[in-house]
Amino acid sequence: GENVEQHPSTLSVQEGDSAVIKCTYSDSASNYFPWYKQELGKGPQLIIDIRSNVGEKKDQRIAVTLNKTAKHFSLHITETQPEDSAVYFCAASRDSGGYQKVTFGTGTKLQVIP
Amino acid sequence: NAGVMQNPRHLVRRRGQEARLRCSPMKGHSHVYWYRQLPEEGLKFMVYLQKENIIDESGMPKERFSAEFPKEGPSILRIQQVVRGDSAAYFCASSLDYRGNTEAFFGQGTRLTVV
Numbered sequence: 001g002e003n004v005e006q007h008p009s010t011l012s013v014q015e016g017d018s019a020v021i022k023c024t025y026s027d028s029a030s031n032y033f034p035w036y037k038q039e040l041g042k043g044p045q046l047i048i049d050i051r052s053n054v055g056e057k058k059d060q061r062i063a064v065t066l067n068k069t070a071k072h073f074s075l076h077i078t079e080t081q082p083e084d085s086a087v088y089f090c091a092a093s094r095d096s097g098g099y100q101k102v103t104f105g106t107g108t109k110l111q112v113i114p
Numbered sequence: 115n116a117g118v119m120q121n122p123r124h125l126v127r128r129r130g131q132e133a134r135l136r137c138s139p140m141k142g143h144s145h146v147y148w149y150r151q152l153p154e155e156g157l158k159f160m161v162y163l164q165k166e167n168i169i170d171e172s173g174m175p176k177e178r179f180s181a182e183f184p185k186e187g188p189s190i191l192r193i194q195q196v197v198r199g200d201s202a203a204y205f206c207a208s209s210l211d212y213r214g215n216t217e218a219f220f221g222q223g224t225r226l227t228v229v
Contacts, residue, residue, distance in 0.1 A: 006156075034217070043118075043205055043220035044157070089156060100209075101170065102147070102218070106156040 002027040004092050006105030013080050014113050021108045023090035024072040030092040032100065033066060033073050038087045038107075047088075048075070080112045118208050119188075120221035127196050127228050135191040135224045139208030146189045147218060148174075148181060151203040160204075163189060196228045 003026040013019050025033075031052040036044035050057045050064045050073065057064050061080075066073040077084055090105040119138040127133050139146050144165050149157040159173040163183035174181065178196075183189040193200055203225045207218040 036220075041222075043120075043222045045220065046217055049217070100218075101162070102159065104149075104157040104159075 002030060002092055002094065002101070002103040004090060004103050004105045006090050006108060008108060009106065010109045010111070012111045012113060015080060015082060017080055019077045019080050019084070019110055019112075021075045021088055021090065021110075022072060023074070023092075023105050024070075025092040025103075026071065027092065027094060028068075028071065030094045030103075032093040033064070034091050034093065034102075035064060035075050036089045036091065036104075038089065040086075044089060077110075080110075082112050082114050085110055085112045118206055118219050118221035120204075120206050120224050122224060123222060125224055125226045127226065129197055129228055130195050133193040133196050133200070133226055135193075135204050135206075135226070136188040137191070137206030137208075137221060138188040139206075140210075140219055143208035143210050143219075145209045145218075146183050147207045147209075148189075148191050149205045149207065151205060151223070153202075157205060160191070193226075196226075198228050201226055201228045 006023045034049040035047050037047045038044045048059050048062050048064050050066050061078045063076045087107045087109050089107050091102050093100045093102040121136050146163045148160040151157050161174045161181045162170040166185050178194045180192045203223045205223045207220045209218045
């Protein structure tokens with residue numbers, strides 16, 4: 001089955017700096033890569049996603065890159081703000097017998113220091 | 115359009131009791147996923163259901179755990195004879211359709227504590 005590894009597990013940055021979270025996946029059939037943000041006591045919320053036919057996608061301060069050959073993808077947050085503090089999960093998804101099976105990374109706890 | 119609703123938000127059960135977790139998907143969504151999250155860990159897939167059908171339960175323990183998504187009403191994750199190791203946050207997600215990798219929306223979760 002799919003295996004998704006995520007690094008680092010914790011990340012502290014100064015407000016205004018950039019944060020980068022990296023993930024690798026094992027199943028070359030995975031074709032959809034969402035990123036979720038989970039705030040304390042809440043459910044994960046999709047913040048950005050990328051499909052396998054795209055190498056990069058940007059949405060304001062958030063960008064994601066995908067390298068299919070190397071099977072890794074990354075989340076970039078620029079000009080970080082204290083409200084960006086949360087746990088971020090990457091995920092890899094593939095069509096599995098008629099539905100999308102999603103495998104999550106282990107999460108990165110991001111702390112933005114004011 | 116209300117989001118995915120899970121209840122209860124917090125559930126305390128003594129060892130050996132049964133736990134019933136409910137998930138009402140977003141309006142119009144017919145695909146439901148259940149995940150378990152242990153403290154300081156990621157989300158682990160448990161089961162995927164469509165209306166009246168279990169499609170994939172490969173992530174669910176073979177004993178004590180069951181799930182259903184009836185034609186009417188919420189999806190139910192049922193844990194019989196709970197043990198301390200069942201303490202975790204259980205999240206439900208729903209999606210409109212799997213085609214085109216449609217976004218899955220998560221509920222707020224149910225935090226189960228077994229004492």
